[in-house]
Amino acid sequence: MTKGRIEAFSDGVIAIIITIMVLELKVPEGHDAAALQPLIPVFLSYVLSFANVGLYWNNHHHMFHSVTHVGGWVLWANLHLLFWLSLMPFATAFMGESEFAGFPLAVYVVDLLMCAAAYFLLERVLIAQHGRDSTFAKSLGRSWKDKASVVLYLIALPMAFVSNWVALTLVVAVALLWFVPDRRFERHA
Amino acid sequence: MTKGRIEAFSDGVIAIIITIMVLELKVPEGHDAAALQPLIPVFLSYVLSFANVGLYWNNHHHMFHSVTHVGGWVLWANLHLLFWLSLMPFATAFMGESEFAGFPLAVYVVDLLMCAAAYFLLERVLIAQHGRDSTFAKSLGRSWKDKASVVLYLIALPMAFVSNWVALTLVVAVALLWFVPDRRFERHA
Amino acid sequence: MTKGRIEAFSDGVIAIIITIMVLELKVPEGHDAAALQPLIPVFLSYVLSFANVGLYWNNHHHMFHSVTHVGGWVLWANLHLLFWLSLMPFATAFMGESEFAGFPLAVYVVDLLMCAAAYFLLERVLIAQHGRDSTFAKSLGRSWKDKASVVLYLIALPMAFVSNWVALTLVVAVALLWFVPDRRFERHA
Amino acid sequence: MTKGRIEAFSDGVIAIIITIMVLELKVPEGHDAAALQPLIPVFLSYVLSFANVGLYWNNHHHMFHSVTHVGGWVLWANLHLLFWLSLMPFATAFMGESEFAGFPLAVYVVDLLMCAAAYFLLERVLIAQHGRDSTFAKSLGRSWKDKASVVLYLIALPMAFVSNWVALTLVVAVALLWFVPDRRFERHA
Numbered sequence: 001m002t003k004g005r006i007e008a009f010s011d012g013v014i015a016i017i018i019t020i021m022v023l024e025l026k027v028p029e030g031h032d033a034a035a036l037q038p039l040i041p042v043f044l045s046y047v048l049s050f051a052n053v054g055l056y057w058n059n060h061h062h063m064f065h066s067v068t069h070v071g072g073w074v075l076w077a078n079l080h081l082l083f084w085l086s087l088m089p090f091a092t093a094f095m096g097e098s099e100f101a102g103f104p105l106a107v108y109v110v111d112l113l114m115c116a117a118a119y120f121l122l123e124r125v126l127i128a129q130h131g132r133d134s135t136f137a138k139s140l141g142r143s144w145k146d147k148a149s150v151v152l153y154l155i156a157l158p159m160a161f162v163s164n165w166v167a168l169t170l171v172v173a174v175a176l177l178w179f180v181p182d183r184r185f186e187r188h189a
Numbered sequence: 190m191t192k193g194r195i196e197a198f199s200d201g202v203i204a205i206i207i208t209i210m211v212l213e214l215k216v217p218e219g220h221d222a223a224a225l226q227p228l229i230p231v232f233l234s235y236v237l238s239f240a241n242v243g244l245y246w247n248n249h250h251h252m253f254h255s256v257t258h259v260g261g262w263v264l265w266a267n268l269h270l271l272f273w274l275s276l277m278p279f280a281t282a283f284m285g286e287s288e289f290a291g292f293p294l295a296v297y298v299v300d301l302l303m304c305a306a307a308y309f310l311l312e313r314v315l316i317a318q319h320g321r322d323s324t325f326a327k328s329l330g331r332s333w334k335d336k337a338s339v340v341l342y343l344i345a346l347p348m349a350f351v352s353n354w355v356a357l358t359l360v361v362a363v364a365l366l367w368f369v370p371d372r373r374f375e376r377h378a
Numbered sequence: 379m380t381k382g383r384i385e386a387f388s389d390g391v392i393a394i395i396i397t398i399m400v401l402e403l404k405v406p407e408g409h410d411a412a413a414l415q416p417l418i419p420v421f422l423s424y425v426l427s428f429a430n431v432g433l434y435w436n437n438h439h440h441m442f443h444s445v446t447h448v449g450g451w452v453l454w455a456n457l458h459l460l461f462w463l464s465l466m467p468f469a470t471a472f473m474g475e476s477e478f479a480g481f482p483l484a485v486y487v488v489d490l491l492m493c494a495a496a497y498f499l500l501e502r503v504l505i506a507q508h509g510r511d512s513t514f515a516k517s518l519g520r521s522w523k524d525k526a527s528v529v530l531y532l533i534a535l536p537m538a539f540v541s542n543w544v545a546l547t548l549v550v551a552v553a554l555l556w557f558v559p560d561r562r563f564e565r566h567a
Numbered sequence: 568m569t570k571g572r573i574e575a576f577s578d579g580v581i582a583i584i585i586t587i588m589v590l591e592l593k594v595p596e597g598h599d600a601a602a603l604q605p606l607i608p609v610f611l612s613y614v615l616s617f618a619n620v621g622l623y624w625n626n627h628h629h630m631f632h633s634v635t636h637v638g639g640w641v642l643w644a645n646l647h648l649l650f651w652l653s654l655m656p657f658a659t660a661f662m663g664e665s666e667f668a669g670f671p672l673a674v675y676v677v678d679l680l681m682c683a684a685a686y687f688l689l690e691r692v693l694i695a696q697h698g699r700d701s702t703f704a705k706s707l708g709r710s711w712k713d714k715a716s717v718v719l720y721l722i723a724l725p726m727a728f729v730s731n732w733v734a735l736t737l738v739v740a741v742a743l744l745w746f747v748p749d750r751r752f753e754r755h756a
Contacts, residue, residue: 012582015201031287204390220476393579409665
C-alpha cells in the first residue's frame with residue numbers, strides 16, 4: 001500500500017516533469033521551416049532530457065518493483081530525488097536557449113550529478129531498510145553503472161567550459177549506458 | 190504490477206499532454222465575441238488534438254488490457270510513443286496560430302505519423318514478448334486501421350502544401366476511423 | 379481493471395485542470411496589498427471554478443463507485459466530459475480578467491452548461507450499459523439536481539448580459555446545490 | 568476503493584502543485600553565473616515550498632494509511648486542503664520575486680496557516696467518521712506538532728513586517744519540526 005502510493009506520487013511528479021519541458025518549445029513567429037531553425041537546440045535539449053527523465057522513471061520503476069517495505073526515510077530520500085529531477089525543465093531550457101553555452105551546460109551536468117547522487121542515496125536508504133542480505137540488496141548487486149555515470153558526469157562538468165561537444169557526448173554516453181534494460185532485477189525475479 | 194505502473198505513468202503523461210494544450214488558448218484582450226474570433230483556428234486545432242490524443246489513450250488502454258507481461262523493451266517502446274505524443278501541444282499550437290498554413294500543418298501530420306509509427310512499434314514489441322500464437326497477438330488481429338491511417342497521413346503530408354482543407358479532411362477521417370470502439374479485444378475477452 | 383483506468387485517467391485530467399487554473403493568478407509588479415487588489419476578480423473566479431471542478435470530481439467519483447462494467451462508448455462519453463471541463467481554465471481566466479463582464483460570464487455559463495450536458499450523457503450511456511433495472515440505474519434514481527442545474531444555468535445565460543450579480547448568484551446557487559454530499563449511492567451501498 | 572481514489576486524486580493535485588512551482592524559475596537572458604544571481608530568492612522560495620508541500624504529501628499519506636472508511640464530508644475537507652495548497656505556487660512566486668518583502672512574506676505565511684487549518688479540519692472530520700475510540704483516532708494521538716506549527720506561524724505573521732529573517736526562520740523551523748518521520752501511525756501499525 002505505502003509502496004504503491006510512493007510509486008503513484010513519483011509517477012505523477014515524473015510525468016509532469018517530462019511533459020512540462022515541452023512548454024519551452026515556444027511557437028515561433030513565422031510559419032515556414034526557417035522559423036523552426038532557432039528551436040533546434042531547444043528541441044535537442046528536450047530530447048536529451050526526455051531520455052534522461054525517462055531513464056530515471058525506468059530505473060525507479062525497476063527498483064521499487066523489488067522493494068518489499070518502506071519506512072519514513074524512504075519518503076524523504078524519494079522526495080529529494082524528485083526535487084533534483086524537478087529542476088530538469090529549468091536546466092534544460094537554460095541549456096537549450098543558450099545553444100549549449102559553457103555555464104548553462106555545466107548547470108545541466110550539475111543537476112544530472114545531483115539526480116544521480118539522490119538516486120544513489122535512495123538506493124542506500126532502501127538497502128538499509130531491507131538489510132544487506134535481503135533479496136532486494138542482492139538484486140541491486142554491483143552498481144558499476146552508477147559509478148561510471150558519476151565519473152563521466154564529473155569529467156563532463158569542467159569540459160563544458162572547454163568543448164561543449166565533448167561534454168554533451170559524455171552526457172549522451174551515460175544515457176546510452178542506461179538504455180539497455182537493467183537485467184539485475186529480472187535475473188532475481 | 191509492472192504493467193499497472195506503465196499504465197499509470199502513461200495515463201499521467203497523456204493526461205498532462207491533453208490538458209496543457211488548453212494553455213495555448215490565451216485569454217484575449219477584448220471582452221466581446223469579436224475578441225474570441227481570432228482564437229477559432231487555435232480552438233479547432235485543440236479539438237482535433239484532444240480527439241487524437243484521446244484516441245491514443247483509448248487504444249493504449251484497450252491494448253494494455255490484454256497484455257499479460259512486459260519486459261524492458263516495452264518500457265522504451267512506450268516512452269518512445271509518449272515522446273511523440275508530448276510534441277502534440279507544440280505541433281497543435283504551431284498549426285493553430287498559423288491558421289492551418291502549409292508548413293505547420295505538415296509538421297502536425299508528421300507528428301501524427303511518428304505517433305502512429307511509435308504505436309505500431311509498441312504493438313510489435315508486445316507481440317514479440319507474448320509470442321505470435323498468444324491470445325494477445327490473436328486479439329490484435331488484422332490491424333488494417335493502422336495501415337489505413339499511415340496511408341491517409343502520407344497522402345495528407347504533401348497535400349498540406351496544396352490544400353489545407355484536403356489535408357485536414359484526411360486527418361479528421363483517420364480520427365473518425367478510430368472513433369468506433371475497437372471490438373478486437375472485446376471479442377476475445 | 380478497465381473501470382480503474384478510466385478513473386485514474388479522469389483523476390489525472392481533473393487534477394491538472396483544477397491546478398493549472400492557478401497559473402492565471404499572475405504575480406503582480408508591486409509588493410503591497412494594493413498590488414493584489416486587481417487580482418481579486420481573478421481569484422474569485424478561481425475559487426468558483428475550483429469548487430465547480432471539485433464538484434465534478436466528487437460526483438464522477440460517486441457515480442463510478444457504483445459502476446460495474448464499462449464498454450467502449452463509456453470511454454468516449456467520459457472523454458467528452460473531460461473536454462468541456464478542460465475549457466474551464468480558459469473560461470475562468472476570460473471571466474476573471476474581464477471582471478465578470480457580460481460576454482465572458484456568458485461563455486463561462488455556456489461551458490458549465492456543456493459540462494452538465496456531457497455529465498448527463500455519460501450517465502445515460504452508463505445506464506444503457508447496466509440496464510434500466512440494474513442496481514446502478516436505481517442508485518442514480520431521481521436526478522432532480524441535474525435538471526435544476528440546467529434550468530438555473532439557462533436562466534443565468536441571458537442574465538449575464540443584464541446583471542452579472544444575478545447570473546453569478548445563480549451559478550453559485552447551483553454549486554451550493556451539489557455541495558451536500560450525494561446520498562443516492564450511499565443509500566444503496 | 569473510495570479511499571484509494573481520494574489518495575490518487577490528492578497525489579495528482581499535490582504532484583502538479585509541487586512541479587508547476589518550478590515554472591516560476593524563468594530562464595534568464597544571460598548565459599553566465601551572474602545571470603542566475605537574481606533567481607536566488609526565487610530558487611530559495613521554491614526549495615522552501617517544495618519541502619512544505621512534500622511534508623503535506625507525507626503527512627497526508629501517513630494519515631490516510633490508517634483511514635478505514637471515508638464519507639462525503641471527507642471529500643470536501645480534502646478538497647479544501649487541496650485548495651489552499653494550490654495557492655502555494657502563487658504565494659511562493661509572489662514571495663520569491665519580491666525578495667522576501669514584508670507583505671508577500673505575510674501572504675505566504677497566511678497560506679501556510681490556512682493549509683495547517685485545513686489539514687486540522689480534515690483530521691477532525693476523519694476522527695468524527697471513525698469515532699473517538701477508533702484505532703485511527705488513537706493513532707493520531709497527541710498532535711502537539713499541529714499546535715506548535717500554528718503558534719509559530721502566528722508569530723511569523725506580524726514578524727514578516729518587522730524582520731523577514733526572523734519570520735523565515737520560524738517558517739523553516741516548522742518545516743524541520745515535521746521533517747522527522749511521524750512515528751504516531753507506525754507505532755500502532
